[in-house]
Amino acid sequence: MTVESLAAAIARVGNPVELLRNTAARAHTFPVAPEFTNWRSEQRAWVESCALLDQSHHMTDLFLGGPDALKLLSDLGVNSFANFGVNKAKQFVAVNPDGQLIGDAILFHLEEELFDLVGHPMVIDWVEFHVERGDYEVTAERDDNSAVRPSGPPKFYRYELQGPTAAAVLELATGRPLPPTKFFNMADFSIAGRTVRGLRHGMAGQPGFELFGPWEEGEAVLDALLEAGKAHGLVRAGAKAYSVANLESGWVPAPIPAIFGDDPLLKEYREWLSAGAVGAIGGSMDSDDIADYYLTPYDIGYDRNVKFDHDFIGRAALEELAENPPRTKVTLVWNNDDVTAAMGSLLGEGPGAKYFDLPKIRYALHQEDKVLLNGEQIGISLDCGYLANERAMVSLATIAKEHATPGTEVTVVWGEQPNSAKPQVEEHRLWEIRATVAPVPYVQFARTSYRGK
Template identity: 35%
Template structure:
């Protein structure tokens, strides 16, 4: 077991801010920006997310060996949520894997370093590149109309997690249909030098659709509402324990030159998850690792191939311990947290609105009758639903919607309070990502 103390935010390590490449904290106000993916359309910039492109005869085998996903049906032009685990079935890396050719794959995620390490130390016959591209999210009910007008072509034939090449102002763009806000959405991919032209074209065409720019002050609320657990925010990627010393040494000695000017040359060279905060006070950083089962990704696990962690995941699927839920905080208790700042006595840790500005794995204890029954993660405020919410991992016995629990609020050694909370489904908002585009009327 690995001592968690060196990872405690503000006490031992300074947590990272959301990178400035994501844009300004706010553009039209965070309340207005939060409404955009329910009522209109937004553009968000995720170009900082690194990627690794792997080609060669062993490229497919590499991903089979590392990933819980099946590759029996994975045609060129498709993408999938690719998940990789350690031997204990805890998630090391997860992101979007695109197949550009029979032996040509591109993996976009917060921890592509793991794939790089495994391909270099595993004797795979592959070539590796580290392209830098723009990745612009355009999402919301009006995203389809906007992009059809901008590209001058029908996009109704793009199925979920499928790509299509289009042209915007004479520049070639690869559209990936996904939807990180739980709504119809697309990612626009292309060479990084085209970033200003493509971003500007989307903004200009989007004016008639009321487009909003998504600021980094509220960027995680759509992940929260739509239940997309994110490494470094909602869980610790399983790369921080003592068993990964060889991996960290490798990254020190083999950092790709393309990453030198990015945050991945600094603290994130090993792991997107660099720190944690919250009331959790356990004795091992491994307790903050999560399996794909408890994060709601069990359907992606296929045992039609051998992969790292398969035995542990087979056992967990047969007897799951925890499930992902959304905790809905009691609003009166949140008001009391704020009120404590303005009167004598204990002042509690602030519930930041709309969410904390730090890339840190927030972990509070969920309590029932004095017993810890799960972990509440990076909290946030949904202006649309007017609720404080948190994606949470809770013992299966307490995962039924409507179950009343409490969250121990406040870091160890500081004033703490119990905030009442109610278990709700995850995702919290209705998921409309997979709508049949051919049936949408504009």
Template identity: 45%
Template sequence: MATPSLQDGIDKAGSPIRLLWKPNAEPWTPEVVEREYAGWRQEQAAWHEGIALLNLSHHMYDMWIEGPDATRVLAEYGANNFEKFAVGQAKQYVPVTRDGKIVTDGILARHAENKYLLSGVPASQHWVRYHSEKAGYDVAFETDPSSAFRPGGGDPKLFRYQIQGPQALDLMEKVFGGPLPQTKFFHATPVTLDGRSFEALRHGMAGQAGYEFIGPWEHAAYVHEAFLKAGEPLGLVQVGALAYTTPSVESGWIPSPVPGIYTDPELADYRAWLPLFGIEGKRPLSGSFFSPDIEDYYVSPYELGYGKLIHFGHDFHGRDALLKARDEPRRTKVTLVLDVDDVRRVVGEGQDPGFVLTYARHRVEASAGLVGVTMQTASIDPVGTVLAQTLIDPAHATPGTEVNVVWGEHPGFGTEPEADLGFPRIRATVQPSPYDWHARTEYRRDA
């Protein structure tokens, strides 16, 4: 029996929204690692006040791209600047459709002149591989799925450990016997630990000082133990799956936006190529915002804050649409700070709600009605409340603006999108994105 495709799933469901709409869907958390080690509150505090160790080894997909046409295919289907892309550098890869909508992002690291590693959720990997195979580019691919989806189980090819927080550099000196070489943001430097070679990428999800260490899985246990042993007297805290999902809410990164691939007739073959049981067919939509039109969920890279990554000095798929969108009005990415009392009343039923995490699209309203949509919402204990990464109309994007978040789950088809379902409102105040001061001001200063 043939494996069903994304297009098969859409056809059977009747529409992309009918396929993806799943009220009260469980939020994604990383696979394999413990849900909590010291408790999510203490783990969040660690990257603000001390040292946090985050294990990224199991939940990311990796795809190696190598061959004479590797740079060509990545440049033709991504909006980034490949003229300024050094070996040893990494970039947030920005692939877009011909309509200028994001497919999704990924971390692209250049390992050699024509060798790259693309990591993250697999939607961007699917995009690159499909177009490469369709056009017959001279390039080879090697993939390593996340541990939950690796055929036959087994270990990852790479380990990834992030060390983040104000004392992260102190730990580096203890582990490596001195400071690491001066490294620009999103650049890697080779390191050696007791004869084991790997790399240190200056990058971190928490928007704090630190590095991501990446190397062959055979060294994973040794490196992990070295960090734990050296970090114990410094108060190092391991971060579990719950707290791991939350740094993006502070650092301004919006994970897994809806790929803009479901409606373009020219992408019918692509949808027939994609498996149904993948991120494009199974990442659910829910929340108080509902539209029967999947295009209402598409986003521009400009809305996500990726405008500075777009390079018009080369021709690429979607270039004309992005040129047009550059000067058009669009939503602004902001952080909503939810009112503490309202969170207790609405989410916690009068009590501290504990850990809150949702990727639901909740309506954001003002006196004018709908003015925005939340993209990810989570408890941030060091802040003392719940924050929501949100796309909002420019007229309501000024810090200090007061809005309301509609908290509830629209049932979907059979109920009008704008129906008043009696959902409670949570007062919220607009603040910048990234919310974290370090992430907003100094994190990328020497990129």
């Protein structure tokens, strides 16, 4: 069966917003157990003791090898690649020719001419497209996530250890003190007689490591970690708890890729890309112009990633934008009374507010809710959910800088009107929820300790 291209799907529907607003694609799911105990206790574990999160199944890997692999990444990434040696990692960010965001992923430098790009497919698709069309001496091997992989297990297992006792668990499992490892650098460990690579990392504002190795060795490593964790309060965290870790640390997981413009490169890309690769738009944003949904690196806190020490797609546009970016990333803390009223509207006569599926209330891959001040839109709320550790409903948002002072009162518009044809959208009505602007990351430890190191 022929796969419809994104370009063909847009031509059939007539407008990219219409296509994405009514697609049957669901929000990204984590193909691991939803809960091992309950998601509230599992969230608490990464603050009070140690949480083990299984990342083996929900991310896509793109392994890039060959003498031009680094050049390819440098041509596409806004990041600096100076001093990016083996056993280092970085958050790779790519933009279109106008400086608007394509996506981001974590880039591991595994060997001298071998890299692993890990994350959501948006930016991985973009890189793979350039491998196929460009004049690069590069090999590419793609390992899709377990929800869409045709058959077989992942190439790597990945376990995230996070929390105050994560170091103690790892020391007990390895039988030796942890080697000094800088943030986003890698070290080798021996666990259960297997060599394990570990990235010094932090998912929810807490210290920890991302551990990975060949899939066939994963069960033995997991058993050893669980055994060592018994003495240090280790709790396995399922998909529900894991889904909101980004809200604590401040990472926006799924911005709409800015791939719908008139640039010839983008037109070629839409002919190459399958229609199902983009995902659905959900939320109260109702513009018919897809450009109104686009973000730049400056909108969501990637300022530190942008380095003008090399040529890359979109550099000229970002150099101009860097002089005065209009928006910035914030946390919005939703008003308890308004959230309670919205949830209560599900009882009795309806329609009420759009359903809140706790703890992550995002119901489309690309959540796009209006943020208002005195009735005027000042930004977009992008990802939302309930933080058990803070006992608060929050969202990550990008808003006009002049309104980004912590404590500013704004309004998030929750729901869709008119209701879209997405299968996860029931009959409901728009609901205005007051919110207070707060810093990113919202969690105090993340602001003062994790980001500061």
